Amino acid sequence: MSQPTAQPAASTAASSGATAAETTAHGSAGPGATTAAADVARAGGPSDGTAAAAVADGATAANLPAADVPAADVPAADVPAARAGALGSAAARTLTRRELVAWRNALFVIFALCGVALASWVARVPAIRDAVGASTWQMGLVVFGLSGGSMVGLVLSSHVLARFGPISTIRATMILSAGGLVVAGAGGSIGSIPVVIAGLAVFGLGTSTCDVAMNVDGAANERALGRTVMPIYHAMFSVGTIIGAGTGALAEHLGVPIVVHLSVVAAVMTVAVLIAVRFLQPDPALSAAQEEKEATGRGDWRRRLTVWRDRRTLLIGLIVLGMAFAEGSANDWLALAMVDGHGVDNATGALVFGIFVTAMTIGRVFGVFLLDRFGRVPVLRVSALLAGVGLTTMIFAPNPGLAAAGVVAWGLGSALGFPVGMSAAADDPATAAARVSAVATIGYLAFLVGPPLVGFVGEHVGLLNALLIVLGLVAVAGIVSPAAREPERQPRRLGGATGA
Structure with a gap:
């Protein structure tokens, strides 16, 4: 295709x-x-x-002004396109190697901040439940506030990006997320469930919109560097969750009030993002495409929605859905499946989950070398196969040790699907924001729908057997992996740099 x-x-x-x-x-x-x-x-x-x-x-510009250059050879309708293409090329050459690396490192910080924020909230969920006296049903409403805000943010993200661009969007939505985190913490401290729900809705709205924006900007940085970086961005998110969970556990142990803890996290997020965005760079190709579309009157919201009818976008969404389902199911059910299905104690179940997270992080860090060497499609196929073998082993293993070995393969195989899907969705700078938004929306369905689905099925057939659903979706992701094939790379000259 x-x-x-x-x-x-x-x-x-x-x-x-x-x-x-x-x-x-x-x-x-x-x-x-x-x-x-x-x-x-x-x-x-x-x-x-x-x-x-x-x-x-x-x-020089002084003796050859633009007004003196005849434009007769280029039709009037093509002038915006010519101007956009030339501006994109000229802008790209101004980026030095130092600027490219600083841009990359700033995105590392931004991805990590999102992980810190999310894990900080999750770490205080038990304390918030106790503070507001919520029942299980009421906590479901609280979680729905976060999920609902996230889905709204995903739907709106492509339009926000088209209007403001990735840099401004990252800055504004990260600060919005920080504000939502403070409100949620305040709601917990005063014992108000509606305030907690409102804060989480704002937090989810900002976080999901920022998620799309930073993935779009990360894909632009990949193109500029001429090498794969996206999996490392997502590994930094995982590092952020480790930091957030650790500091959250420490705050809980020390008895730090919820609102104080989350306010400190929000302040760090705000200061850090204001510093980090100073090192981000606009995507020259995206800027040129936007300018051309505005000049020809084609950059409206209706056109951005047409990506939902694009076959390649939907197939990439299936890749992300399957791999996100594999990741999300492990996050929510792996420890319990080891306890109930393989008879280990709670501490061992938690340890096995830690093995999964570690394997997935390692897969993202070192997977970039495989992607640069072999390309997306072979790596995705092997990843799906590895995740499938790992899942099968974990489900049917006769002893916990073999099941844990299967978890390692499961984690390694699940590592690259989501980040590679984001890169593939952003291959065309002209439609990157809309496609990443669509693919992220499909992928997030796995995190929102997957856990209750596995739980519902597991109630009737057991958790281990319920994980066969995940195995089927991973197989689908492997089958449709050719949709993520990268376009032919062109040689780049960016300030004399070819990589970082």
Whole structure:
């Protein structure tokens, strides 16, 4: 099946202008000539190479203004596309290796902050339940506040990104999440269930929107670096959850009031994100695509929704759904399945879950080398096979030791599906926000619907047998993995850097 390229369609129409700029960038005319070449591209200048030759001979922006370059050779309808393509190329060359690495590291911090925030809330759930005196049914309403806010954020995320861009969206939604966390903590401290629900709805809204924005920006950073990084971003999220869970447990042990603990976390999130976003870079290709769409009147919300009718987007969503189901089911049921199904004690069940999390984190860190070496499709197929073998072993193993070995394979196999799906959804910068939003929405269904489904089935057939549902979805993810095939990579020259 044909795959969309990672370059906006505008670049074809803009080839003549971009060529002029490229000729200058690799010649000896100097910075002034580069500006002139950009002016040629913006004006949709002639395609016969005369403008490029003039620039190469030493022309500067002062003696070759854009207004003096004839635009007759480029149809009027193509001028926005030419301008967008040239601007994207010129902007990309201004990024130095140091800027690219700083951008990557800032995203590491942002992904980790999201993990810290979520784990900080989860660590205080028992304390909040006791503080508000909630029944199991009432706690279900509390969790629904978080889930409902998250789903609204996912649905709105592509439109917010189209309006404000990833950088502003990350900054605003992280601060919004921090505010929601404070409100939820205050609700717990005053014993008000409605306040807790309201705070969690705001927290979920901000977190899910930020999730899409940081994945879109992470995919842009991947393209700029020319190497796979997305799984490491998601590994940093896992590291953040470890930090958040640890500090939450410490706060609980020391008797720190809920609102004080969560307010401190919110303050750290706010300060850290305000610093981190200073090192983020706009995606040149996305900026060019947005400008071209606005110029031709095609960048409206209705067009963004058409990604839901795109076959490739839906298939990538299935990959993410299957692998997210494998991850989410382990988070919610693995420890209990080991206790009830294999007869281990509670401490051993918790230890086995720790083995799963560790294996998954290791898989994300080292999986990037496999992805760069072999590509997405072979790695996803092997991942699905590994997760399937691990699940089968864990379910049918005759003793706990063999089951734990299966859990290692389960964790390694589940590691790359979600992050690779996010990268694949963002392959085309022109539709990255809408596609990532759609794929994330499909994937989050696994985290929202998966746990109660496994629990309901497990009530009737046992937890181990209920996990066969996960095995089936992982098999589907492996079958449709060709949908994630990467577009052909083009050579890059970004400030003389080819990687990080």
